Amino acid sequence: MKTAHQGMGVRTSHFNALVDVLQQSMDAKKIPFPVQNRMLALLAPMHRDIITK
Numbered sequence: 001m002k003t004a005h006q007g008m009g010v011r012t013s014h015f016n017a018l019v020d021v022l023q024q025s026m027d028a029k030k031i032p033f034p035v036q037n038r039m040l041a042l043l044a045p046m047h048r049d050i051i052t053k
């Protein structure tokens with residue numbers, strides 16, 4: 001995950017924007033909130049490798 005995003009200058013705001021879009025998509029598909037949260041909880045720890053700015 002680190003090498004895939006290296007040098008892209010991804011900021012916290014970019015990461016949060018991705019989370020927003022994912023939530024909107026999961027809402028649109030009527031995925032229950034607990035399931036949404038489980039998905040987002042899997043992604044959250046990756047921010048350390050992805051956000052470089």
Ligand code: HEM
Pocket residue numbers: 004005008010014015016018043044046047050
């Ligand atoms: C937890 C959140 C994220 C996950 C799990 C994720 C996952 C991935 C994966 C698996 C790849 C493909 C790597 C490869 O095939 O070599 C990738 C590429 C990429 N990601 Fe992410 N990513 C995340 C967040 C972000 C964010 C926040 C941005 C910027 C807004 C971003 C921008 C990109 C770009 C531009 C590529 C390269 C696409 C390409 O060249 O085809 N990613 N990401």
